Amino acid sequence: MAVYGKILVAIDLTEEAPQVLEKAKAIRESSGAEIILVHVVEPVGYAYGGDIPMDLTELQEQLDKAAKAQLHSYGVEYGVPESNQIVTVGRPESEIHRLSEELSVNLVIVGSHGRKGFQLLLGSTANGVLHGAICDVLAVRIH
Structure with missing residues (x-):
């Protein structure tokens, strides 16, 4: 089994974040890994397609x-x-990939709602992180 020295834990700051953090804590306790917490704030302009003529x-x-x-x-x-x-600030998947490379992490932990079918095909943050990561990714199922 791989031993992880540096773990990037990407959380969305909802009430579900502790489920992801508890998993990271358990891994840290068993491996002594360093944990880096990250939250990506999407640019406000994304919500409006960048079409609002005002300073946000x-x-x-x-x-x-x-x-x-x-x-x-x-x-x-x-x-x-x-x-x-x-x-x-940025797109969550891109920022998580960038940080995981810059910080030389060997595990990224994200939450996953376990979507299926079209929802999975349309993508989720966990899915996006998984498919572009250069290290292991642990998707913690959110209950």
Whole structure:
């Protein structure tokens, strides 16, 4: 079995995030791995297709600030130092791939709702991460 030294845990900051964090915690306890928490905030413009003729910078900054506060709370609860808590802006799959390469992680952990059929074909973050990752990916089934 592979031993993981550095784990990137990508969470969406919903009430389901602790399920993913508990799995990461268990792996850390058995392997001594370093955990890096990441949350990707999608650009506000994506929600509107970029067609809104207004400055959304302040709204984006508020979303980033709220995400950092929530991620920090999870970091404290799960013993992840602030230096290993990352909030970034972009497409989740792309940012997770970029960070996993830049930080030389050997495992990415994401949550998965276990979608099937067309929902799976249309894609989910977990599916997108899996198919572009250069390291192992653990998709934790969300109940």
